[in-house]
Amino acid sequence: MRANKGRWQLSGIPCSHSIACFREERIDPEDMVHKCYTIETYLQAYGHNVMPMRDRAHWEQVDGPFIHPPVYKKRMGRPPKNRKKTPEEKLQKDGSIALNKKGVSMHCSICGKADHNKKGHQKFMQREMEREAQEQEDEIEDPSILNVTI
Known part of the structure; x- marks a missing residue:
């Protein structure tokens, strides 16, 4: 089957x-x-038993090269203080769960729009004004909308 x-x-x-x-x-x-x-x-x-090893003095001597531990390379930068915690472990001091801002769009505190923040407000407004001016120029240059009165 x-x-x-x-x-x-x-x-x-x-x-x-x-x-x-x-x-x-x-x-x-x-x-x-x-x-x-x-x-x-x-x-x-x-099913078989594995007997525990005794200390190094009782180990059997083996012919072969001595194997050294790997060379420790110190990583650049500041060492991390804590391990990365899972979302279940991320608790604030008052015991509530700390939420991240994934999926949240930032809003401008001046105008309240979602496509920029306070830092980009002036640049955004200048681009908006340039875009509106360009649209007005395009409307004027379009011969189909010119009203000719005689």
Whole structure:
């Protein structure tokens, strides 16, 4: 049986509608699970004991080159004080969750428009005035809108 674009073949575990078909045909679904998921295979893989190592004085001497630890390179810049916290961990001092400004558009505190802030207000206003002046010039240059009165 082939189902879910080969998921059963890849994982070795039958999908839910395959199990429904097995029950209809009175086949035990556990017989259709791959052998690697059995308790016997698990015990073969993880059943042996690993004895703990003693200190370095009891280690067995091996012929070969001595392996040195990797060279530590100090990174440039100020070292980070804290690790990066997940959103669940970002709490303010009063216990509330600190929110970020992702997806929030900044608004100008002078005119209230969303396409610039206070710092870009004058530049924005100059561009708006230039754009309006250009539109007025375009309207005048368009011969279709000239009204000629005789």
